[in-house]
Amino acid sequence: MTAGRYRLGVDIGGTFTDVMVADDAGSVVATLKTPSVPGAPEEAIFTALDELRRSGVAPEDVALFVHGTTLAVNTLIERTGATTGLLVTRGFRDVLEIRRLRLDNTTDFYGDKSLPLVPRDLVVEIDERLLADGRVHRPLDLDQVREAVRRLAGAGVTAAAVCFMHAYTNPAHERQARDLVRAEFPSLFVCASADLWPQQREYERCLVAVMNAYIGARMAGYFHRLEAGAAARGLRAQALSTKSNGGVMTASRAADEPVQTLLSGPASGVIGAAHVARLAGATRIVTVDMGGTSADVAIVVDGHAAYSTENQVGDFPVIMPAVDVSSIGAGGGSIAWLDAAGVLKVGPRSAGADPGPACYGRGGTQPTVTDAYVHLGIIAPDRFLGGRMPLEPERAAAALTALGRSIGRDSRAAAQAILDVATANMYAQFTPLMARKGVDPRDFTLLAYGGAGPTHAFLLAREVGIGRVLIPPSPGTLCALGCVVADLRNDFVRTLYRVDYETSDAALEEAYAELERQGRRWLEEESAQGIPLASSFVLYSADMRYEGQAFEIEVAVAGEERSRRAAIARRFHQAYHAIFGVSDDEAPVAFVNLRATVVGVTAKVSRLRAPAGAAPAGARETRSVFVDGRMRDVAVLPRAALRPDGWTPGPLVVEQYDTTTFVPPGFRVRADDVGNLVGEAAR
Secondary structure, three states, X not given: OOOOOEEEEEEEOOOEEEEEEEEOOOEEEEEEEEEOOOOOOHHHHHHHHHXXXXXXXXXXXXXXXXXXXXXXXXXXXXXXXXXXEEEEEOOOOOHHHHOOOOOOOOOOOOOOOOOOOOOHHHEEEXXXXXXXXXXXXXXXXXXXXXXXXXXXXXXXXXXXXXXXXXXXXXXXXXHHHHHHHHHHOOOOEEEEHHHHOOOOOHHHHHHXXXXXXXXHHHHHHHHHHHHHHHHHOOOOOOEEEEOOOOOEEEHHHHHHOHHHHOOHHHHHHHHHHHHHHHHHOOOEEEEEEEOOOEEEEEEEEOXXXXXXXXXXXXXXXXXXXXXXXXXXEEOOOEEEEEOOOOOEEEEEEEOOOOOOOHHHXXXXXXXXXXXXXXXXXXXXXXXXXXXXXXXXXHHHHHHHXXXXXXXXXXXXXXXXXXXXXXXXXXXXXXXXXXXXXXOOHHHOEEEEEOOOHHHHHHHHHHHHOOOEEEEXXXXXXXXXXXXXXXXXXXXXXXXXXXXXXXXXXXXXXXXXXXXXXXXXXXXXXXXXXXXXXXXXXXXXXXXXXXXXOOOOEEEEXXXXXXOOHHHHHHHHHHHHHHHHOOOOOOOOEEXXXXXXXXXXXXOOOOEOOOOOOOOXXXXXXXXXXXXXXXXXXXXXXXXXXXOOXXXXXXOEEEEOOOOEEEEOOXXXXXXXXXXXXXXXXXX
């Protein structure tokens, strides 16, 4: 084999770790799934590397290694991060307590506010103050910083965040404090808010720094173990990490700025789905990623994912740009249970990877969506993961029988009820979500992936009224594909906060030019780590609002218009009218934040056909499947048997290594020219 022949993508999920290998010609040559190890996520990668070597893909031949992990987001949600301290400007000790003074649920008079990541006794006020324009009003007292950090360290703090007022305009004080901590307290993980996200809004900027410090030490340890263990197995390629914005960054930078990886897993899947849609010629798609814990939805138009700066991770808002993904319901491992009134519920609790669904035989006893698939005959227990992970249907039957007794039904009716409730959960959240995004799902194609996505996609499409479904060649590892096809991408922001009549064209040009310089420097540093780029470009935008308004909208800015204040204002009026139906072209417009996104375009996988042997071999057969309340003889086909030249009607089960696709009555399917499974409502 030629050295540097392969590109390796790995997505570490809550239940399975997905792996995809492409060669230098852009073809997928191997896919596999292995159970995740929640306590040591790098171990699943080591298992995958060993398995790839046995299958003929040597780690020494990997030139590019990109991976995504849920470790950062799980650390935050589970609150298992470092004991963290916070340095703030005197008078702002309660920034994390006050937050935005908004209720999560305005109809719940008994709701408790979420606890901050840093308790109040570990927040220390420092004598310093900058004015809104960045001028120094009160110099920083470094002796006070030294004493404060010494006291925090004595209280058991192992990580520290620095967030001073108006540091987004002038980061000097934050960086002085940061440098002192690094020099005199080297064992502490420390970060400054302006280094991570220099945008106005003190709470959100402070929260970014606190989250980064809270997860930083654990992420740094993880990356160290990953690189050491991978190198011991012959992997010489530098580890890269996916980001929440759908791009990639070096593992060393991710260790310093792990907050950028919080939503990397869902983002990778959407990037992979957008790539599949472009190859398939699908211009308007709704993506559904159904894994072991949840089903995540995103919108992709003309091959481009939507982005948001209003994402939520656990109890906390994240102001940094990320691929716009919304969770809509149950996953394959979601547990079915009865509430106090005896009503059947599915999720949000999940059996995860350990112990997993009852049919995994690892100690789980509660019925899950996957157990329902197995018991109804949709998933063949002896063919799960191509037969490499046999399931135990009798355990699924026992769990469903117990549930059935509680609701007065037999085990199959209980399993059907689980799927019906899971589908209803998705419908109840999917429909208003599409309405909020201004999308009629009937005009879109549903692109499903994840281990359970194809199994449930047609059931959801039938409920919602979507007439077309697209299943990628290797849907169970699409997030791993997203890792490989992701570009280098980073976002830069500068708070301007000026009304248009106070702003000159020259000021806009100067600000955008500086953002571009920052972006180009970052791109040069990252690509120097051995990431080949085909091209690069910069995207510009501005957060704008009418003077006196409290919130802004993001407006795309053409590169040739970045120094033309009037042209950008016209774009704002047009965007405002498109959203709200009204606009005032004569009203003053405020430029709040200017943004630049630098993108380094990487080589792409162009042939997506599943590798030979990925689908179970065998001729067409039939299997008894409980469908819509009764047993039916349902055709079962290997994925490779579907062809572009003819439709196969449902009900139908299509099997392959990484997933099972269930096509209910009322739909028909075929393969397209690039290896996707295409389904549509039967005519």
